[in-house]
Amino acid sequence: MATVKEFRNNVRPNWCPGCGDFAVQASMQRALGNLNLEPENVALISGIGCSGRISGYLNVYGFHGVHGRSLPIAQGVKLANRNLTVLASGGDGDGFGIGLGHFMHAVRRNMDITYVVMDNQIYGLTKGQHSPTSAFGFKAKTTPAGNIENAVSPLQIALSAGITYLAQGFSSDVNQLTELIQGGIEHKGFSLINVFSPCVTYNKVNTYEWFKEHTVSLDQFPDYDPTNRAAAIAKVMETDGLCTGLIFKDDKKPVFEDLLQNYPQEAYLNTKLEMDQGLFDELMKEFA
Amino acid sequence: MLQELSWKVGGQQGEGIDSTGKTFATSLNRMGYYIYSYRHFSSRIKGGHTNDKVRVSTTQKHSSADYLDILVAFDQETIDLNAYELRKGGVVIGDAKFNPVLPENTAGDVLLFAIPFTKIAEQNGAAIMKNMVALGATAFVMGLSPDFCTPVLQSLFGRKSQKIVEQNQAAVLAGYEAMKAQNVSFPDFALAPPTPSDHLLMIGNDAVAFGAIAAGVRVMPAYPITPASDVMEYLIKKLPKVGGVVVQTEDEIAALNMTIGASYAGARTLTATSGPGFSLMMEALGLAGMTEQPVVIVDTQRGGPSTGLPTKHEQSDMYQAMFGTHGEIQKIVLTPATAEECFYAAVNAFNYAEIYQCPVIIMTDLALSLASQSVEKFSLDQVKIDRGLLATQEQLAQIGPGQLFKRFERTENGVSPRVFPGQKGGIHHVTGVEHNEIGRPDEGTANHVQMMKKRLNKFEGSELPNSTSYEGDQHPDVLLIGVGSSIGPISEATVRLRKHGVRVGHAHVHVISPFPVASLQSYMDRAKQVIVFESNATGQLYHLMQFFGLKHSEFSSQLKFDGTPFLPKEIEAHVKGSMIAWQR
Numbered sequence: 087m088a089t090v091k092e093f094r095n096n097v098r099p100n101w102c103p104g105c106g107d108f109a110v111q112a113s114m115q116r117a118l119g120n121l122n123l124e125p126e127n128v129a130l131i132s133g134i135g136c137s138g139r140i141s142g143y144l145n146v147y148g149f150h151g152v153h154g155r156s157l158p159i160a161q162g163v164k165l166a167n168r169n170l171t172v173l174a175s176g177g178d179g180d181g182f183g184i185g186l187g188h189f190m191h192a193v194r195r196n197m198d199i200t201y202v203v204m205d206n207q208i209y210g211l212t213k214g215q216h217s218p219t220s221a222f223g224f225k226a227k228t229t230p231a232g233n234i235e236n237a238v239s240p241l242q243i244a245l246s247a248g249i250t251y252l253a254q255g256f257s258s259d260v261n262q263l264t265e266l267i268q269g270g271i272e273h274k275g276f277s278l279i280n281v282f283s284p285c286v287t288y289n290k291v292n293t294y295e296w297f298k299e300h301t302v303s304l305d306q307f308p309d310y311d312p313t314n315r316a317a318a319i320a321k322v323m324e325t326d327g328l329c330t331g332l333i334f335k336d337d338k339k340p341v342f343e344d345l346l347q348n349y350p351q352e353a354y355l356n357t358k359l360e361m362d363q364g365l366f367d368e369l370m371k372e373f374a
Numbered sequence: 375m376l377q378e379l380s381w382k383v384g385g386q387q388g389e390g391i392d393s394t395g396k397t398f399a400t401s402l403n404r405m406g407y408y409i410y411s412y413r414h415f416s417s418r419i420k421g422g423h424t425n426d427k428v429r430v431s432t433t434q435k436h437s438s439a440d441y442l443d444i445l446v447a448f449d450q451e452t453i454d455l456n457a458y459e460l461r462k463g464g465v466v467i468g469d470a471k472f473n474p475v476l477p478e479n480t481a482g483d484v485l486l487f488a489i490p491f492t493k494i495a496e497q498n499g500a501a502i503m504k505n506m507v508a509l510g511a512t513a514f515v516m517g518l519s520p521d522f523c524t525p526v527l528q529s530l531f532g533r534k535s536q537k538i539v540e541q542n543q544a545a546v547l548a549g550y551e552a553m554k555a556q557n558v559s560f561p562d563f564a565l566a567p568p569t570p571s572d573h574l575l576m577i578g579n580d581a582v583a584f585g586a587i588a589a590g591v592r593v594m595p596a597y598p599i600t601p602a603s604d605v606m607e608y609l610i611k612k613l614p615k616v617g618g619v620v621v622q623t624e625d626e627i628a629a630l631n632m633t634i635g636a637s638y639a640g641a642r643t644l645t646a647t648s649g650p651g652f653s654l655m656m657e658a659l660g661l662a663g664m665t666e667q668p669v670v671i672v673d674t675q676r677g678g679p680s681t682g683l684p685t686k687h688e689q690s691d692m693y694q695a696m697f698g699t700h701g702e703i704q705k706i707v708l709t710p711a712t713a714e715e716c717f718y719a720a721v722n723a724f725n726y727a728e729i730y731q732c733p734v735i736i737m738t739d740l741a742l743s744l745a746s747q748s749v750e751k752f753s754l755d756q757v758k759i760d761r762g763l764l765a766t767q768e769q770l771a772q773i774g775p776g777q778l779f780k781r782f783e784r785t786e787n788g789v790s791p792r793v794f795p796g797q798k799g800g801i802h803h804v805t806g807v808e809h810n811e812i813g814r815p816d817e818g819t820a821n822h823v824q825m826m827k828k829r830l831n832k833f834e835g836s837e838l839p840n841s842t843s844y845e846g847d848q849h850p851d852v853l854l855i856g857v858g859s860s861i862g863p864i865s866e867a868t869v870r871l872r873k874h875g876v877r878v879g880h881a882h883v884h885v886i887s888p889f890p891v892a893s894l895q896s897y898m899d900r901a902k903q904v905i906v907f908e909s910n911a912t913g914q915l916y917h918l919m920q921f922f923g924l925k926h927s928e929f930s931s932q933l934k935f936d937g938t939p940f941l942p943k944e945i946e947a948h949v950k951g952s953m954i955a956w957q958r
Contacts, residue, residue: 124798127796150804158595161621162636165639188627361590370752373575374574
């Protein structure tokens with residue numbers, strides 16, 4: 087049985103001191119440890135940006151791909167071996183800018199993948215440009231007079247596209263975040279855990295203090311029903327996308343893998359690839 | 375008795391032209407004749423002229439005929455656009471419904487028959503069977519039995535209902551009788567009997583897809599695009615039989631990234647696309663090269679640039695396949711020439727991808743991917759699966775806790791053992807960023823140089839087996855060089871020219887990366903003159919040859935880029951002309 091310790095490696099992240107991403111890394115490690123998963127059975131696929139480096143900071147099979155494409159790679163991994171615990175990860179630019187199309191379609195496809203986005207409302211690695219989740223009016227290197235585009239609402243998009251597990255966390259609350267990620271991994275289907283993960287170097291607006299002031303924990307609402315999609319959309323709109331906790335969950339929707347005809351339980355790696363002469367002849371006959 | 379006959383059916387798209395041609399071709403293929411059938415179609419669904427030109431021969435052909443013996447027309451446009459192809463004494467059979475007339479320049483040279491296709495079809499049940507009436511009329515002209523297509527009708531409609539089979543048969547017979555009633559005999563149109571043979575009939579796309587499934591492909595993420603979609607459509611039907619899966623992705627970018635993910639996790643996987651989609655894949659292609667993931671990409675070239683000519687033939691993706699993606703990666707580019715070769719190229723592609731751990735591109739062209747051609751039966755005995763260098767259990771057992779596997783170990787030949795997620799002891803990191811042996815980012819100067827060499831030097835300048843083929847005179851006055859589907863027309867021109875006493879050689883290129891420098895140079899050294907034939911506007915193969923240092927004092931390029939493939943007579947004429955010029 088693996089513990090949290092076994093998901094740690096000795097690589098020092100190149101994140102700035104105080105970066106929110108450290109909490110995401112710790113929460114992921116704790117979630118995997120709590121679930122007693124074996125490190126070799128976990129694949130973490132990431133995109134590009136500060137957040138994308140996370141695939142190298144956990145002791146699991148890590149794949150650091152190209153900008154915005156972590157979800158297609160993760161889905162390929164899952165298809166090849168459905169027994170793996172597949173995590174995908176990246177930032178708001180990666181996931182909701184260049185990768186927004188893939189995100190919508192991954193939600194729609196509903197493979198059993200857990201997607202953790204580190205949302206800091208800014209581009210960090212390229213040194214401070216505005217991101218798709220930067221608020222209207224937000225000033226950054228590429229919006230010196232204030233952002234004149236509206237922010238993407240990942241939560242609303244996810245709910246509208248039919249997501250089956252949606253949560254939002256905050257780097258200041260590792261306990262809640264661990265629980266949300268754990269819930270996402272346990273959920274059979276596609277899950278998004280959007281995490282407010284402040285960039286202490288470039289985003290001087292959306293700071294830890296700002297989030298503490300503006301986020302609304304869903305734990306405050308004992309009557310809140312996370313299985314009601316319409317209520318979830320209403321709550322997200324009402325809180326201007328700043329609610330934290332488990333927002334929505336649908337356990338009934340079948341996953342993509344289960345809908346495939348003849349799809350094996352085993353990894354393709356362990357199945358026979360050679361074709362039988364009988365099937366070969368049958369296929370050839372159709373061209374006669 | 376004819377050794378071969380060329381037949382064409384034409385009409386508006388959506389009128390069943392394709393199925394008419396297919397029924398005709400399949401029926402004659404089953405009788406033992408060899409078929410080459412090329413479809414002309416436009417980039418729209420309904421309406422617009424379309425035709426299917428079918429060459430029937432007693433020997434195998436990989437090209438359309440230069441001329442036409444019989445033209446079946448469902449509208450006047452078909453006659454106006456295609457009558458010029460008819461040989462002297464050729465026959466046009468048109469639907470009486472549109473009062474067919476011959477263009478002035480053909481009158482007197484060809485015969486026209488107006489047969490009430492539609493009316494006869496209606497009398498036999500339904501107007502849509504007019505194509506069956508046309509097949510019956512064709513059968514009479516060719517001296518075939520009116521039952522010639524019954525077995526194919528049986529396989530097409532037998533499962534639906536016997537009544538439909540009978541109705542179609544009756545329509546064929548009625549067409550046969552209507553032609554017979556014209557009281558003209560056609561002794562010049564009878565085909566010599568075929569040598570008994572049970573060859574298959576398929577398009578290159580089907581052959582690639584069939585080869586891939588025989589090679590053990592299990593995951594295919596792809597996005598539809600002409601002329602590649604059939605690869606995906608075939609696998610959607612057949613992959614579930616072996617537990618495999620096809621995902622129609624949101625775009626080509628997702629398709630290749632998903633392919634990379636599946637390969638990383640141990641599946642044999644491919645994607646298929648055409649030029650514009652291949653362009654979208656360039657970033658992921660670099661990732662596959664950098665991370666040494668075996669992926670197979672089928673690129674069915676069509677007319678470019680941009681969306682260009684989606685339904686027309688061209689061979690203009692060579693530069694993209696050779697040099698595409700930023701930076702420098704090693705890749706293999708296979709360029710099969712026939713449908714049969716497509717099958718084995720697919721099998722080899724998966725082996726090469728895993729042996730060399732790099733992307734492999736199977737590059738076809740529209741004529742090869744979509745033309746139906748007779749193919750000798752494939753042999754499963756020739757399908758061997760080689761998964762390349764995999765980490766052994768012993769190697770993995772030696773990896774201590776906290777230690778990472780050297781997935782990118784610097785070995786003699788640059789190939790390092792693979793492990794897959796799920797394997798204990800194999801944990802390592804993979805990244806598109808320059809990395810060290812365990813996959814950690816490393817921008818060090820020495821590391822980058824060593825890793826570049828590791829990735830690029832896997833072939834050491836060697837040629838893959840059967841990278842080129844050669845036929846004709848060993849010391850030719852003229853050497854003809856081509857790639858892809860032009861093997862048919864070049865080969866025929868070679869045979870004809872040699873019959874006329876010209877010393878001709880034909881070298882064909884079946885792999886462009888690694889570029890077969892040595893074998894091509896050896897053919898060129900023996901020739902007095904070299905001409906490269908290719909279907910593009912700038913001479914990509916010609917320039918690639920020079921890029922790789924191939925030299926000859928009489929070296930020229932002949933291009934065709936009007937959207938149609940070369941015909942044998944065009945190559946023959948060019949060679950004759952160039953010989954005169956050269957001898958002067």
